[in-house]
Amino acid sequence: MNKFINFKKIIFSLFLLSLSFSHAFLMENEARGNEPMEQIEQEQSIEQKMEQELGPKWQEIIDKIIFQSLCGHHPFSHISPDFENWFKYYHLFKHKINPYIEYLNFAKTNFCINDQVLFYIAKYFKNIKELDLAKCYKITNAGLQIIANYPNLQNLDLSCSQITNTGLQTLVINCSNLQHLALNSCYRITNAGLQILVYCPNLQHLELRHNQITDADLQTLVINCPNLQHLDLSYNQITNAGLLALANCPNLQYLALSCCDQITDAGLQALVYCSNLQHLKLNSCYQITDAGLQILSNCPNLQYLALSCCDQITDAGLQALANCPNLQHLDLNSCCQITGAGLQALAICHSLKYLNLSLCHRITDTVIQQLKEAHPNIKIIR
Numbered sequence: 001m002n003k004f005i006n007f008k009k010i011i012f013s014l015f016l017l018s019l020s021f022s023h024a025f026l027m028e029n030e031a032r033g034n035e036p037m038e039q040i041e042q043e044q045s046i047e048q049k050m051e052q053e054l055g056p057k058w059q060e061i062i063d064k065i066i067f068q069s070l071c072g073h074h075p076f077s078h079i080s081p082d083f084e085n086w087f088k089y090y091h092l093f094k095h096k097i098n099p100y101i102e103y104l105n106f107a108k109t110n111f112c113i114n115d116q117v118l119f120y121i122a123k124y125f126k127n128i129k130e131l132d133l134a135k136c137y138k139i140t141n142a143g144l145q146i147i148a149n150y151p152n153l154q155n156l157d158l159s160c161s162q163i164t165n166t167g168l169q170t171l172v173i174n175c176s177n178l179q180h181l182a183l184n185s186c187y188r189i190t191n192a193g194l195q196i197l198v199y200c201p202n203l204q205h206l207e208l209r210h211n212q213i214t215d216a217d218l219q220t221l222v223i224n225c226p227n228l229q230h231l232d233l234s235y236n237q238i239t240n241a242g243l244l245a246l247a248n249c250p251n252l253q254y255l256a257l258s259c260c261d262q263i264t265d266a267g268l269q270a271l272v273y274c275s276n277l278q279h280l281k282l283n284s285c286y287q288i289t290d291a292g293l294q295i296l297s298n299c300p301n302l303q304y305l306a307l308s309c310c311d312q313i314t315d316a317g318l319q320a321l322a323n324c325p326n327l328q329h330l331d332l333n334s335c336c337q338i339t340g341a342g343l344q345a346l347a348i349c350h351s352l353k354y355l356n357l358s359l360c361h362r363i364t365d366t367v368i369q370q371l372k373e374a375h376p377n378i379k380i381i382r
Helices: 006-025 035-056 059-069 082-094 115-124 141-147 165-172 193-201 216-224 240-248 267-273 291-296 315-321 340-348 365-373
Strands: 103-105 130-132 155-157 180-182 203-205 229-230 254-255 279-281 302-305 329-331 354-356 377-382
Touching: 059 315, 115 141, 165 193, 193 216, 216 240, 240 267, 267 291, 291 315, 315 340, 340 365, 365 377
Parallel strands: 103 130, 130 155, 155 180, 180 203, 203 229, 229 254, 254 279, 279 302, 302 329, 329 354, 354 377
Antiparallel strands: none
């Protein structure tokens, strides 16, 4: 067989075969009274056609395609949007699922994945550690009862699902090894749901974008999840009072507060106590000024700072950031008050590798060239 597999030809062949046999063999046929011998003959007929189309190693080829689909490439998605039939299709050819598969990605399959499909996932995949169901809008609390059967589950993304506090409780009580949890745009999760996370002692990574999180919620979260290292609270109602709670998160390395526009310079003072903070997003936090950057200069391990659309920042703020010895990534997109004098101050930041100056109209090409000469490896976005 040709060393290089023509996947387009294979998928097209599978598509033609699926059109011929999907109605006959993928659906439950008990109501039609099919005899077992007839089913065997039908399966053998399909296997013969597959061998004619793809050669004697057709099973290995389909296994490879299916494995790719399980990793998020979905070559069968154009054949049928019904994933229940997809699993039956797999079962029809008697393929044995590799017991070592630990990661399944069904993100952005929209309405294809529902609670019933999760039943099939649990049936055929027993050792899942990572499961991505982001934007699978039909997942409900019933689906979480199925996912709770994965005791080794470590990473789970349920963003944009219909789950509530009840479903979350079922999940976390049974998945004590959970380390990474994404609940972005899960509007039905409330403060009571955040209290449930106390049952996740190993939780390190939590995403709660677009969740109407308040200061009280953040305080509850910090109390129940003291080991957090990665926290995304973008597009929420956090104020300075809420940030005070973060002073009790010594392990925090990544914090995203983009579009939390009630935060001011005073609130950033709490972040100085997060001695391990490396990555900070403050995009569209319009009230942040040079005084706030002066405070952040006391974060010695800060490597990534995003300040897009913080239009009160001036050259004085950049002079303060020049005191961050480990700063590598700086986003100043739409910080329109910055001039060449501010960039010259950054020349002493020898660790700087990335600088976004989009829509900074007061920056001249001459100043940028001078900065490149001082930092030959820096990437500058205009």
